[in-house]
Amino acid sequence: MGNVEYKQLDIKSIDLTDTTFVITYGFTLTQLKKSIEKIGILNPPLVKKKSREQYSIVCGYKRLLVCQDMGIEKLRCAIMGQGIEEKDTFLTGLFDNLSHRVLNPVEKSITISKLQKYYSGEVIVKKFLPLLGLNPHYSVLDRIKPLSGLDAKVKDAVVDGRIDEGAAAKLLNFSEKDRELLFQLLSVLRFSKNKQNEIIDNSYDIAKRDGCSISDFLNAKGLKEILTDSDLNIPQKGNRVRYFLRKLRYPKIIKAEKDFMEVRRKLNLGDTIKLTSPPSFEGDRYCIEFQFENMDDLEENLKKIASIKHNKEFKRIIEG
Amino acid sequence: MVRYIPSKIIVDTKVRDSLLTHNILNNLPGVPVEYVADTSTAIDAIRGRKDPLYAGKKVLLLTENRGRFLKPCPGTKEYICCGYRILNFATNCNLECSYCILQSYLNNPAMVVYANIEDMFAELEDELSQDSESIYRIGTGEFTDSLALDHLTGFAKLILPYFAHKQNVILELKTKTDNIGNLIDLQHNGNTMVSWSLNTEEVAKREELFAPSIDDRIEAAFKCQNVGYRLGFHFDPLIYYPGWEEGYQRTLERLFARIDTRNVSWISMGGLRFLPELKPIIQKRFPQSKIIYEEFVPGMDGKMRYFKPIRIEMYSRMLEWIRDYDPKLCVYLCMESREVWKKVFKEDRVENSENLAKILDDTGDKK
């Protein structure tokens, strides 16, 4: 860190809007404030002179915000030597953060964006992603990097785990209006990580395929009815919305599933016999499974199964 | 078609004196050349670029193949495979097809030529003499386009005369190019066939960015027909989009207006399929492409494929149209299940990969 000088600084001389070396995002100051009120600041913030009168913050951004909030006017700070390059100053702040906490996904994204000013993609992937607790792959870089460019409310949702970081990054592929609509949908229906990605992927694919915007089908009557149906709870709404989008995205597959279920229903196999199709109808193996209690039960089930082969509709499904 | 010219050549010092290296350097005067003892640093540098796949295509890397040149086609047991052998003399391709599987398959983004062909010939000599009864159907177009670099490598001039004197080999050069200059005067003795990957003109324009037009490909096939080559055509990938029927019918019409079906050894068909990892790559590199937004399902081999009824519909219609030109033409499906074969051909003619290999061996052998 070179020479560090300790000095009592006027808090106004520290430019808190200059975030060149700051990577902190998504925090509350309540706890820290309580602690500072009680025991004061043990570890002085680290700053660097940017002009005659002004300093930039390197470490201790939150401490300074609290002090400002508490109306503290003067504070003992550590001032970095002038000869230190911007890159090394940034790394000082980064390593300080990494030494005592795990960064959230948005902070990792901010870090990557800032590192890009100083390092090639290859160095970031190989050297810095592992330091951030990420796998050293370009795909990881591509997934994390865009997060810092998201709207504040989406970033906040990522930080408190309401929205998956991968799903959030995908939102940047949409227009601002579509992003807003999707974000609202995901927030209201509280999907799991996989389902969030499914909703975003299907919406994106439909819009690309049909050359339309998300709002064209998210504002459709059928979907609005699901969302406003007061008889449905949130998981039920979520399932219906997923089905609505799947049907738009995969009309042929959904129709085949429906036809199969209809034929199966008409076979009257009862509750004990389970007839299933191959996954996505790709293989050619159908499966029949049943349970029985006694010999009569067994015979009854076998009779029902034997009747399947005379069913023309089922034959059509199997043989095409 | 604009012929491939790299921006830079990297020569692994181990192949500095190879014939192929000499050919390439002679054909590319003025292109900067760098000699390296270890290629990994150069490859890493390309990987670190913003679009490594694009950057890689500008670099021609001449190195050695340390493994085997001849390998079985990486078919999977879940689908019927044609039992091909791949002669791996180069990897990667400059034609920039949006759907190209190599984008998610190759670790090295550079255009690679394995220049230690002296080792390749030694291996071939050894391998082909082991089983003189079997037919070896060999292709060079699995990890590259067979002819895209031929104006630089002159590879065809080396390999065709070699195979011309073998009894038990059918070499298939698979291409989308019209880069056939080296083939015209060569002695091939009927042991080499040239085949083209065809599509609709719309797909060629939208998805096969640097490949010649369909008419130019057919014209190249016509020239090869005139100098006695057997021909093959691969409708692979078949692409399902509004208007596909007219598109493929038009291609067949143009094809058979120039090509005599008696000179065609086989026609294959295969629906678009891709590893799931390829989708985001296509989205990023070819944002205008819509082909990945059709109805795909995970296949039994882990690749995404069109929903089965779509494939059956496309193959059946194509077969019908091809049969209208010549009912006897050998048509086969690439990597499909027995069930799909049965539904398309309306008979249980091909039960497994051995059946298909036998049909193709027999067809290819009728010189």
Ligand code: SF4
């Ligand atoms: S011609 Fe074949 S190898 Fe070349 S880019 Fe197209 S699909 Fe890939």
